[in-house]
Amino acid sequence: xxxxxxxxxxxxxxxxxxxxxxxxxxxxxxxxxxxxxxxxxxxxxxxxxxxxxxxxxxxxxxxxxxxxxxxxxxxxxxxxxxxxxxxxxxxxxxxxxxxxxxxxxxxxxxxxxxxxxxxxxxxxxxxxxxxxxxxxxxxxxxxxxxxxxxxxxxxxxxxxxxxxxxxxxxxxxxxxxxxxxxxxxxxxxxxxxxxxxxxxxxxxxxxxxxxxxxxxxxxxxxxxxxxxxxxxxxxxxxxxxxxxxxxxxxxxxxxxxxxxxxxxxxxxxxxxxxxxxxxxxxxxxxxxxxxxxxxxxxxxxxxxxxxxxxxxxxxxxxxxxxxxxxxxxxxxxxxxxxxxxxxxxxxxxxxxxxxxxxxxxxxxxxxxxxxxxxxxxxxxxxxxxxxxxxxxxxxxxxxxxxxxxxxxxxxxxxxxxxxxxxxxxxxxxxxxxxxxxxxxxxxxxxxxxxxxxxxxxxxxxxxxxxxxxxxxxxxxxxxxxxxxxxxxxxxxxxxxxxxxxxxxxxxxxxxxxxxxxxxxxxxxxxxxxxxxxxxxxxxxxxxxxxxxxxxxxxxxxxxxxxxxxxxxxxxxxxxxxxxxxxxxxxxxxxxxxxxxxxxxxxxxxxxxxxxxxxxxxxxxxxxxxxxxxxxxxxxxxxxxxxxx
Amino acid sequence: xxxxxxxxxxxxxxxxxxxxxxxxxxxxxxxxxxxxxxxxxxxxxxxxxxxxxxxxxxxxxxxxxxxxxxxxxxxxxxxxxxxxxxxxxxxxxxxxxxxxxxxxxxxxxxxxxxxxxxxxxxxxxxxxxxxxxxxxxxxxxxxxxxxxxxxxxxxxxxxxxxxxxxxxxxxxxxxxxxxxxxxxxxxxxxxxxxxxxxxxxxxxxxxxxxxxxxxxxxxxxxxxxxxxxxxxxxxxxxxxxxxxxxxxxxxxxxxxxxxxxxxxxxxxxxxxxxxxxxxxxxxxx
Numbered sequence: 001x002x003x004x005x006x007x008x009x010x011x012x013x014x015x016x017x018x019x020x021x022x023x024x025x026x027x028x029x030x031x032x033x034x035x036x037x038x039x040x041x042x043x044x045x046x047x048x049x050x051x052x053x054x055x056x057x058x059x060x061x062x063x064x065x066x067x068x069x070x071x072x073x074x075x076x077x078x079x080x081x082x083x084x085x086x087x088x089x090x091x092x093x094x095x096x097x098x099x100x101x102x103x104x105x106x107x108x109x110x111x112x113x114x115x116x117x118x119x120x121x122x123x124x125x126x127x128x129x130x131x132x133x134x135x136x137x138x139x140x141x142x143x144x145x146x147x148x149x150x151x152x153x154x155x156x157x158x159x160x161x162x163x164x165x166x167x168x169x170x171x172x173x174x175x176x177x178x179x180x181x182x183x184x185x186x187x188x189x190x191x192x193x194x195x196x197x198x199x200x201x202x203x204x205x206x207x208x209x210x211x212x213x214x215x216x217x218x219x220x221x222x223x224x225x226x227x228x229x230x231x232x233x234x235x236x237x238x239x240x241x242x243x244x245x246x247x248x249x250x251x252x253x254x255x256x257x258x259x260x261x262x263x264x265x266x267x268x269x270x271x272x273x274x275x276x277x278x279x280x281x282x283x284x285x286x287x288x289x290x291x292x293x294x295x296x297x298x299x300x301x302x303x304x305x306x307x308x309x310x311x312x313x314x315x316x317x318x319x320x321x322x323x324x325x326x327x328x329x330x331x332x333x334x335x336x337x338x339x340x341x342x343x344x345x346x347x348x349x350x351x352x353x354x355x356x357x358x359x360x361x362x363x364x365x366x367x368x369x370x371x372x373x374x375x376x377x378x379x380x381x382x383x384x385x386x387x388x389x390x391x392x393x394x395x396x397x398x399x400x401x402x403x404x405x406x407x408x409x410x411x412x413x414x415x416x417x418x419x420x421x422x423x424x425x426x427x428x429x430x431x432x433x434x435x436x437x438x439x440x441x442x443x444x445x446x447x448x449x450x451x452x453x454x455x456x457x458x459x460x461x462x463x464x465x466x467x468x469x470x471x472x473x474x475x476x477x478x479x480x481x482x483x484x485x486x487x488x489x490x491x492x493x494x495x496x497x498x499x500x501x502x503x504x505x506x507x508x509x510x511x512x513x514x515x516x517x518x519x520x521x522x523x524x525x526x527x528x529x530x531x532x533x534x535x536x537x538x539x540x541x542x543x544x545x546x547x548x549x550x551x552x553x554x555x556x557x558x559x560x561x562x563x564x565x566x567x568x569x570x571x572x573x574x575x576x577x578x579x580x581x582x583x584x585x586x587x588x589x590x591x592x593x594x595x596x597x598x599x600x601x602x603x604x605x606x607x608x609x610x611x612x613x614x615x616x617x618x619x620x621x622x623x624x625x626x627x628x629x630x631x632x633x634x635x636x637x638x639x640x641x642x643x644x
Numbered sequence: 645x646x647x648x649x650x651x652x653x654x655x656x657x658x659x660x661x662x663x664x665x666x667x668x669x670x671x672x673x674x675x676x677x678x679x680x681x682x683x684x685x686x687x688x689x690x691x692x693x694x695x696x697x698x699x700x701x702x703x704x705x706x707x708x709x710x711x712x713x714x715x716x717x718x719x720x721x722x723x724x725x726x727x728x729x730x731x732x733x734x735x736x737x738x739x740x741x742x743x744x745x746x747x748x749x750x751x752x753x754x755x756x757x758x759x760x761x762x763x764x765x766x767x768x769x770x771x772x773x774x775x776x777x778x779x780x781x782x783x784x785x786x787x788x789x790x791x792x793x794x795x796x797x798x799x800x801x802x803x804x805x806x807x808x809x810x811x812x813x814x815x816x817x818x819x820x821x822x823x824x825x826x827x828x829x830x831x832x833x834x835x836x837x838x839x840x841x842x843x844x845x846x847x848x849x850x851x852x853x854x855x856x857x858x859x860x861x862x863x864x865x866x867x868x869x870x871x872x873x874x875x876x877x878x879x880x881x882x883x884x885x886x887x888x889x890x891x892x893x894x895x896x897x898x899x900x901x902x903x904x905x906x907x908x909x910x911x912x913x914x915x916x917x918x919x920x921x922x923x924x925x926x927x928x929x
Contacts, residue, residue, distance in 0.1 A: 431738075459775040462775050465770060478706070479755075480704070550789075569714035585846065595705075610756075610760035
């Protein structure tokens with residue numbers, strides 16, 4: 001059964017992708033996507049009952065390694081071809097470097113026939129599989145009506161949806177392979193495959209800007225590929241194994257080992273779009289919204305933080321680990337500051353992603369069991385809330401034809417349901433009792449012994465509140481007195497939105513149980529292998545209250561207060577509706593027949609307008625980007641040099 | 645905690661704490677008046693004001709204002725109750741932030757320039773004091789080894805001796821939270837200075853009353869945080885609170901309102917550097 005589940009999660013998406021590409025009828029596409037989504041989600045949940053597991057080489061009697069090797073070379077030749085055709089020096093260089101390295105590794109170094117488990121599942125990979133398969137599938141389903149509208153706007157001669165959906169589903173398979181595999185070279189293959197998928201998705205519309213941005217994403221991720229392959233080669237020369245579990249267990253923590261760890265983290269940074277590599281993820285915003293939603297929540301960038309988190313035990317307790325934490329915390333702060341200066345909704349979401357991933361990487365660097373728990377919580381809750389926000393913005397954008405948050409004023413009047421969902425989505429990013437805040441709370445409490453990191457987390461956290469609260473207020477604004485009717489929406493648009501929102505609430509409520517059933521085993525495993533990890537008491541979760549000697553987070557009681565308070569507030573809202581409506585305060589010169597205008601010179605009716613503070617001179621992209629990129633490069637040098 | 649203590653904490657947190665804040669606000673108005681050679685209103689005036697507000701007609705320019713005012717109240721009350729339950733300081737602070745966020749969200753839903761500008765200024769105030777308060781809490785953790793309020797009451801020496809610079813940082817945050825000069829940029833704490841009250845502009849009648857009560861909860865919470873710095877004796881707590889509050893009134897009456905840039909710059913520069921010095925000092929002690 002386990003074999004079948006793994007087959008469904010890793011191989012079936014490849015088959016579904018072929019189906020989507022070759023059977024181009026609309027009905028068949030919808031059918032394949034829905035079936036694949038349900039299968040993936042179901043398989044990812046069933047997999048939990050088998051964890052932890054380690055599967056011997058070969059799956060259903062198939063030997064994978066030769067196939068993966070062949071595909072890997074194909075992939076690299078493809079990158080090389082793109083580089084040469086576009087005359088892009090960086091892509092060409094990076095692809096050929098990887099080809100040479102891989103050839104040396106495969107032909108001269110690696111002794112095949114070494115028996116190590118092919119797939120390994122522990123708490124972290126289970127969590128990632130669930131995020132990829134469930135959140136990812138929801139996004140792909142939401143893409144069905146979205147892409148139909150998208151192509152209607154473009155008036156295409158021939159639909160390009162078959163390619164698009166094939167790549168989306170392929171992406172999910174690649175991610176599942178990436179988080180489940182235990183062979184480092186297979187990991188490398190899946191890592192490069194996600195690079196290819198993101199490249200294809202970003203350039204999907206084939207406009208000039210889409211192609212430019214896709215090319216940028218490709219060269220940055222190829223740089224990550226080079227770093228990863230260098231690290232694999234180095235580690236293989238050092239330890240003589242490609243078994244990832246064995247590498248982590250036997251990590252010697254010498255300079256000769258920490259430098260390749262630095263390269264691994266560099267690869268993670270490029271994939272997770274950490275400063276100074278954020279530009280590819282921001283450029284990816286030109287792609288259709290499902291692409292952004294997928295890249296930001298359940299795939300691609302999560303592969304980067306997964307890599308760092310996976311190898312975190314190997315460098316526990318070193319200065320290198322602190323350097324990773326500082327680099328992550330800096331990104332959390334700097335990307336948050338950049339988000340303040342933006343009025344483009346998707347850019348705010350993008351910077352927020354970069355910022356939150358920085359927080360996750362900071363947790364990996366702090367590297368105590370509590371911090372790792374925080375990182376796992378953040379991965380899960382960020383995926384759900386961020387996917388929700390992207391899908392909301394995508395849905396809104398198709399309706400109002402703008403992604404500028406200033407144009408979303410009055411949204412509650414035209415799209416009441418989506419507006420409320422978006423407000424709740426924003427709140428789940430910043431406020432208790434929701435999961436993101438729980439993760440942030442755990443992160444700050446575990447960082448409290450490190451002055452530099454905790455200052456950056458404190459400031460970054462305040463900045464986060466600023467840009468989310470501002471946006472939530474705009475969603476709720478509307479001209480009073482109008483009759484509000486629920487908007488019409490495709491079934492496959494509404495269900496994913498409501499589903500993700502419910503997910504964000506239910507998972508937050510279930511956080512104490514998720515902690516005991518999923519995260520605690522992972523911490524116990526960590527403590528049994530690494531004695532230095534045991535000094536923090538894990539949380540006790542009696543009565544839905546997370547508590548240890550250091551702190552307490554009463555999740556379920558807070559939820560009850562939240563529900564009670566919410567009901568009270570809704571009652572008050574309904575009661576207020578029965579009253580006479582008035583216009584806003586306009587210094588007493590309101591016009592009687594239009595209460596939103598005041599009487600100006602020559603008795604003109606003037607409608608006052610206000611816009612958000614974006615504080616561009618402090619937080620604008622052009623002001624900040626250069627400085628923070630410079631600082632981030634310094635920190636990465638510190639990180640890699642810190643190993644020596 | 646046994647059930648009697650839980651009951652007491654609920655009573656103190658839900659009733660006595662906001663009532664005490666209301667009284668303090670009344671005393672504040674009297675002292676301020678005397679400093680300005682006026683007589684000032686009766687000490688119970690803040691309560692009269694709130695009762696009067698509850699009797700007014702419910703006129704709103706956006707119905708979400710009603711929603712937001714109640715969330716603000718519930719969040720502020722929850723945070724205060726959690727404080728008297730001696731819960732986790734960082735968590736209490738985050739629960740309190742829910743209220744501040746909803747106050748702003750409500751103000752942002754109305755297209756009135758006053759309320760919009762006030763809301764953005766309030767956000768800048770949150771941006772200014774939040775990191776400072778988090779760092780004060782981290783400083784307390786460095787001394788006690790726990791984020792729980794209960795751990796502070798187990799100390800033998802007052803926190804003030806370990807965290808003198810942190811206390812000054814808390815003073816900064818307190819001035820902002822109390823809406824006093826020079827940091828009263830989003831809404832002045834006394835309506836008599838200006839009728840248009842920034843972030844409060846569009847909250848009217850009973851809803852403004854609710855906001856006032858919620859603000860009392862917040863004041864109680866921040867003063868509670870101040871009281872932790874002399875947790876070893878009751879007289880110490882009272883003296884510390886009286887001196888701190890009197891200094892706040894003096895500052896309020898001897899300074900004028902500054903711009904948000906000055907607030908953000910000075911509070912972060914002074915606050916963050918004082919915090920870092922104090923934290924480093926604790927770390928290597």
